[in-house]
Amino acid sequence: MTLSAAERFARLRLARTDRIGPVAFSQLLGRYGSAVRAVEALPDLVRKSGAATLPPSSEAVERELAAGDRLGARLLVLGDADYPQMLAELDPAPPVLWTRGRAALLNRPAVAIVGARIASAGGQRIARGLAQQLGQAGHVVVSGMARGIDGAAHEGALPTGTVAVLGGGVDDIYPPEHADLYARLVDQGCVVSESPIGARAQARDFPRRNRIISGLSRGVVVVEAEIRSGSLITARLAAEQGRDVFAVPGSPLDPRARGPNELLRQGAILCEGIEDIERAFTTLRTLREPPSDPLAYDGEIEDAFLERVAALLSPTPTPRDEIARAVGAPSAQVAAALLELSLVGRAELLPGGLVSL
Structure with missing residues (x-):
């Protein structure tokens, strides 16, 4: 599938949003199906806390693209046909790359x-x-x-x-x-x-x-x-x-x-x-399997459930599945809650399905 110009622009914008690293980027794409919809949904996701985790303005992203043009640099976005295949297999992959x-x-x-x-x-x-x-x-x-x-x-x-x-x-x-x-x-x-x-x-x-x-x-x-x-x-x-x-x-x-x-x-x-x-x-060897599709969850995350999940976090990285077992909820629902906690600065999503305070 070829990404549209609007989707490529939205992926760069999402990647440049504070508190959104590769893990949160991947989960937002999985939850909303596209960066365009994820960018539109971010204000509602963080409204409860009043946190300022909002995408940069379109003008700021335009300035970065213009700077790349002046430099003669090329932007590669996760999902582009020529995005490096070895990186695309990482869980999570870097959302965007600039190259010269x-x-x-x-x-x-x-x-x-x-x-x-x-x-x-x-x-x-x-x-x-x-x-x-x-x-x-x-x-x-x-x-x-x-x-x-x-x-x-x-x-x-x-x-x-x-x-x-x-x-x-x-x-x-x-x-x-x-x-x-x-x-x-x-x-x-x-x-x-x-x-x-x-x-x-x-x-x-x-x-x-x-x-x-x-x-x-x-x-x-x-x-x-x-x-x-x-x-x-x-x-x-x-x-x-x-x-x-x-x-x-x-x-x-x-x-x-x-x-x-x-x-x-x-x-x-x-x-x-x-x-x-x-x-x-x-010698025959086995590379890590390509990441599966990010967990998708369409339901509303209640404040009480967010607090139950947050109470299980610690400074020590913990597997997301372990938190799901402890809270007694589906992994997709817990992943959605952890994503929201990360967007307001209460959790850090780490590669390999780990999460910490």
């Missing part, structure tokens, strides 16, 4: 290479060499345009195809010293972001960025990383998404080897060269 460069790379088989920003010369050489070999074998290389391992991976794969996923807007060149790399990525590869045009990356944006890096890829290779690092977050997200996780072993004397070595202890695939990656890809 060769957007067709987003639908080619890809492998992510990530690692330390303060990387060793040897680690950068490994990342660059792996990227070159993966490109020659027909894989697009995905990374985050950060210093160190990311930059080396992009450099190695520029001639064959590489994708940089940014935390800020698709025009946010960070770090500044990668301005030349960014220009070459736009010319030869692809730059992609979930954030609005003009947005500058904040700390909260990088987990979302990492989820797209792993989501676009068949597997994630960690070259160097300390135990507490974004690279290990990307590896965890990849495992949750059913992707392969590879780790390049390193010396126990180097703190940057602690991350990959720990991943190996946890069952990651040893990666000493492209042969290890290709061998894993030829």
Whole structure:
């Protein structure tokens, strides 16, 4: 099905609404059948609390679209025919993406290479060499345009195809010293972001960025990383998404080897060269099933029921089905209540059917 211009516009508008992340976006589409109807229904959904969870004005969305046009960027909306298939299979998928460069790379088989920003010369050489070999074998290389391992991976794969996923807007060149790399990525590869045009990356944006890096890829290779690092977050997200996780072993004397070595202890695939990656890809494996249709509920949610559901929430993420069992109500009704609670800032909807205060 081809999305109409009005539906694409409404999906961007819905995606830019405060407190509506990918989970709430997916549930609103499931509940109302289209973003056009969901945008129309939002004022009634939040009227009880007086919360200001309302879509941005049409003029604000027009300004974002105009900024994208001036930049020569392309908007991909969930539901578009050329929206990346690997991302569309995520539960939930990113609602909208801005791209610059060769957007067709987003639908080619890809492998992510990530690692330390303060990387060793040897680690950068490994990342660059792996990227070159993966490109020659027909894989697009995905990374985050950060210093160190990311930059080396992009450099190695520029001639064959590489994708940089940014935390800020698709025009946010960070770090500044990668301005030349960014220009070459736009010319030869692809730059992609979930954030609005003009947005500058904040700390909260990088987990979302990492989820797209792993989501676009068949597997994630960690070259160097300390135990507490974004690279290990990307590896965890990849495992949750059913992707392969590879780790390049390193010396126990180097703190940057602690991350990959720990991943190996946890069952990651040893990666000493492209042969290890290709061998894993030829082995039968099961990706996570594509998400089912979001739960739909057409009834009215009473205030008393909202409070019963809210009382069961805690700071610890809890499966939605567990809350449904505790409250003794159908999952669809509980999902609708949780959606309304999230819109007024009383609940946070998380990937994997989890919810927390």
